[in-house]
Amino acid sequence: MRTPQKVNLRALDHDELVAFMAELGEPSFRAKQVEDWILKKNVRSFDDMTNLSKALRAKLSERASLGGVTLATKQESEDGTRKYLLKFADGVSVECVGMPSKDRLSVCVSTQAGCAMGCLFCATGKSGFKRNLTPAEIYDQVAFVAEDFGHRATSVVLMGQGEPFANYDNTLEAMRLLNSPDGLGIGARHITVSTSGLVPQIRSFSHEPEQFCLAVSLHSARQELRNELMPGVRKHSLKRLHDAMADYVNRTKRRPTYEYAMIAGVNDTEEDLTALIDFTKGTLCHVNLIRLNELPGSRFKPSSEEKIERFKKVLTAYGVETTIRESRGNDIDAACGQLRQRRG
Template structure:
């Protein structure tokens, strides 16, 4: 099978054109056809010669994901299962703002499956298949934009997969999303959520763009975090905090902690006290997440009374915190649920 041309970033396209004996500006032209005009055929690249279009078609494929399933929530959230060129399935979600048509967020995936095996995550039960390519990541955002018929304002790599285990492809995709000749989304409106890969956080701090970093924390007590997030157990909370301190010092950018509240697992007063202590002195924001029901899971959502107590306590200790509204809970909202209904790939 020919290589999909959308696996290349600009540098890759430049190298490919060099190997074909083409001038360097051809790479820029092809890049704009792929990521600004988002064509689905080499024939549509009309400022290229017919001979070059035919050569590109003979050497490369140009694949667009196929829709396998789509569900729309009563709150307007749309969840998609897309089929990739090898038959693998991936999920992406479009989340419109409640009160404004100006904000439309895409939650995109970075891997087929996920190797992290977090016990509360439907994707973690699936296992890991492979990394997504640059094009497979960006195409998710384009797909949502075209389905809604409106511009994407925000994107977050918080779908299936651990982004920092697919670092190079993810960063190349983010740059296409940010590029004025791509999706033209502001860097501060582009976020990546990691389970806490220390090497990835260090590398991310060196990137010139002002992309936003989120960390899936879910517990500030080491044994509990080890139990619910087993594949980061070897990376201590102390090491993670030190890594984030260096990130903040270098970038002067705030870190968001994602904290999924699970009844009787990580929502006790002891858990709250540990989180407050962990956040103290950090430039951070806590995003409390409601638990979605996952079929076959014994985990349950934290009661609203407890959630309110957490929000009030964090505010009292001058730690910025919000409760993310549960979106798409009526359409298999938890990550991996809708895809898993299609069967494993």
């Protein structure tokens, strides 16, 4: 006789969990108790749910599982950054990163296993696309990292593996769960989602009620070059992206960030700088200049510090708020997808 498949409680939303408790003959308030153990305390065993009766814990153990993730590989940098390769129950693995700073902990998580966008300078796309992550799987990465550090996560960036807006509904649900007082209680303004520039989803995001932050991976403000570097967003032209971002700012009054990975001799010329100025000047935005993470065997190399500093100086002179991202984890597999490619 075939054993019935256990219900993964982490994959249930509140209403589904209430319904499951009713199946077990339990009152609805038990769902909130179980949610607290799963979401706030990240327990790995039903035996840890000490405010539930032994009889209920036994029923849960028989009928349900706690899902979650297991650690496949962890690397720790000299600067305290920790990079994780985590595995889900079906064997799919993703990367996430914990970045401590004084009394804060920032966590970078993945929203997809692999990526279909095909950006030429990114390690993730080389492994292909596996599947979307569920809201619980996105949330569990943050909970795992926070538990490993023994410190609550104070901010989250959804800019690990995958294109978050190609998994829009699950990504948004995960962000709301991270923000909820019933979840990890992270402030909406401390949760940032990064997209390569999917215009319809950016427009949808501008209508969401929460004050989540938005970052766009730009990497070139020249259409021909951006098409080459980022083939997955070819149909979303820079003109359409610019218009969508103007609408986003108008609706939300929030300052979006443009991520710009600087690649030697590719997107760091004077022509590229002029195009970037034209795209950003006079708009409410922040430009984040990034020294490219060099990948073994890649033809792309990071720009010199002098080039990066020049971009910052000139952009700032044109009134564009600009920073150079601090490099973290340079002595480990820092680039998105690199650890999974080597170890997964």
